[in-house]
Amino acid sequence: MRSTVSRGMAVFTAVLLVGAVALTGCSKKNAGTGAGGGKKITVAFVPKLQGIPYFEAMNTGGKKAAAALGVNWIYKGATTADPGAQTDIVKSLIQQKVDVLVVAPNDPDSLAPVLQDAKNAGIHVMTSDTDAPNSIREVFVNQATAEGIGMSLTDNLVKAMGGKGEYAIVSCGQTAANLNSWIAVQKSYGAQKYPNVKLDGIVYAGEDQAKSVTMAKQLMAAHPTLTGLVGECTASAPGVAQAVRESGKIGKVFTVGLGTPQSMKPFLQDGSSSSAILWDVENLGYLTVWAAKQVADKKSFAATNNVSGALPAVKYFADKKMLLLGDPLVITKANADKYNY
Structure with missing residues (x-):
C-alpha cells in the first residue's frame, strides 16, 4: 500500500516539475518578443x-x-x-x-x-x-528645417528690438551641425531682411548654462550698444536671459533662444526673454x-x-x-x- 502511494506521489511530482519547466520556457520565450509576436528590437x-x-x-x-x-x-x-x-x-x-x-x-x-x-x-x-x-x-x-528655425529666431528677436540695433549669439558646441545651420540662416536672412540690424559676434559656451551667463555678460560689456542676444541652444537660451536679468537690463537688452518651455518660463514672465523657439x-x-x-x-x-x-x-x-x-x-x-x- 505504501509502495503504491509512493509511486503515485512520484508521478504527480514529476508532472508538476515538467509543467513548471514548460511554463518557465514559455515565460523566457515571451520576454523577448514584441507586440506582433516577433523578436523585440x-x-x-x-x-x-x-x-x-x-x-x-x-x-x-x-x-x-x-x-x-x-x-x-x-x-x-x-x-x-x-x-x-x-x-x-x-x-x-x-x-x-x-x-x-x-x-x-x-x-x-x-x-x-x-x-x-x-x-x-x-x-x-x-x-x-x-x-x-x-x-x-x-x-x-x-x-524643423534650418530655414524655419533661423528665420523664427531672427524675426522674433528683431521684433522685440524694435526693428533695429545690434545683437550677438551665444551658441553651444562649435561643431554642432544643427546649430551652425541655424546660425548660417540667421546671418543671411537677417542681412537681407533687416538692414538696420547688425550681428556683432558669436561665442560658444558648450552645453553649459553658467558659462552662457558669463559670456553673455562679457558681450554686453564689450558692446555697450548691444540690444539683443540669442541663445542658440537649450542651455544658452536661459543663460542669456539670466545674464540680462542679473545685469539689470530687462527692457534694454532683449533675448530669444532655443529653450524648453519650463526652463524659460521664469524669464518669459519677467521679460528677460521675449520668446523661445522650439518644437514638441x-x-x-x-x-x-x-x-x-x-x-x-x-x-x-x-x-x-x-x-x-x-x-x-x-x-x-x-x-x-x-x-x-x-x-x-x-x-x-x-x-x-x-x-x-
Missing part, C-alpha cells in the same frame, strides 16, 4: 548629453513610443557635451549589438567612422535632433523610436506618414533621407504652461 539613443530638460523630454517621448510599439529602449549619454565621451558610449552600444543606434552627434565628422563601424557590425544607424550628413546614417529625424520635444522622441522600428523592420517611408494621433502627417524627404517633425513652435509666457518639460 532594441533601439539605443545617444543624446549630446544626458540630464538636461531637452533630452530628458526626448527620452520621455521615446519611452512612450517604445511601450506603444513593443520596442526595447536604451537612453544613454555622457554628462558633458564631449565628443570623445559620446564616442565611447557609441562604441559600448556597438559591443552590446543593439538593433538600431540613434545619435545626436556633438561632432558629426569625428563620429562618422564610428557609425561606419556600427553598420559593419550589422546595426542600423540613424541620427535625430542633430545630423551627421557625411556619415552612413539611414535616416535623419529632423525637428516629446514628439521628437516618439518619432525617433517609430522611425527606428520602421528601419529595423525594413519598411520604407511614405511621402507623408501617419505616425500617431499627435503626428498624423510627418513628411519624408527621400532625397535627403530625412523625416521632418514639423514647423517651429514659438513659446511665450502665454503658452509655456502647455508643456511640462
Whole structure:
C-alpha cells in the first residue's frame, strides 16, 4: 500500500516539475518578443548629453513610443557635451549589438567612422535632433528645417528690438551641425531682411548654462550698444536671459533662444526673454523610436506618414533621407504652461 502511494506521489511530482519547466520556457520565450509576436528590437539613443530638460523630454517621448510599439529602449549619454565621451558610449552600444543606434552627434565628422563601424557590425544607424550628413546614417529625424528655425529666431528677436540695433549669439558646441545651420540662416536672412540690424559676434559656451551667463555678460560689456542676444541652444537660451536679468537690463537688452518651455518660463514672465523657439520635444522622441522600428523592420517611408494621433502627417524627404517633425513652435509666457518639460 505504501509502495503504491509512493509511486503515485512520484508521478504527480514529476508532472508538476515538467509543467513548471514548460511554463518557465514559455515565460523566457515571451520576454523577448514584441507586440506582433516577433523578436523585440532594441533601439539605443545617444543624446549630446544626458540630464538636461531637452533630452530628458526626448527620452520621455521615446519611452512612450517604445511601450506603444513593443520596442526595447536604451537612453544613454555622457554628462558633458564631449565628443570623445559620446564616442565611447557609441562604441559600448556597438559591443552590446543593439538593433538600431540613434545619435545626436556633438561632432558629426569625428563620429562618422564610428557609425561606419556600427553598420559593419550589422546595426542600423540613424541620427535625430542633430545630423551627421557625411556619415552612413539611414535616416535623419529632423525637428524643423534650418530655414524655419533661423528665420523664427531672427524675426522674433528683431521684433522685440524694435526693428533695429545690434545683437550677438551665444551658441553651444562649435561643431554642432544643427546649430551652425541655424546660425548660417540667421546671418543671411537677417542681412537681407533687416538692414538696420547688425550681428556683432558669436561665442560658444558648450552645453553649459553658467558659462552662457558669463559670456553673455562679457558681450554686453564689450558692446555697450548691444540690444539683443540669442541663445542658440537649450542651455544658452536661459543663460542669456539670466545674464540680462542679473545685469539689470530687462527692457534694454532683449533675448530669444532655443529653450524648453519650463526652463524659460521664469524669464518669459519677467521679460528677460521675449520668446523661445522650439518644437514638441516629446514628439521628437516618439518619432525617433517609430522611425527606428520602421528601419529595423525594413519598411520604407511614405511621402507623408501617419505616425500617431499627435503626428498624423510627418513628411519624408527621400532625397535627403530625412523625416521632418514639423514647423517651429514659438513659446511665450502665454503658452509655456502647455508643456511640462
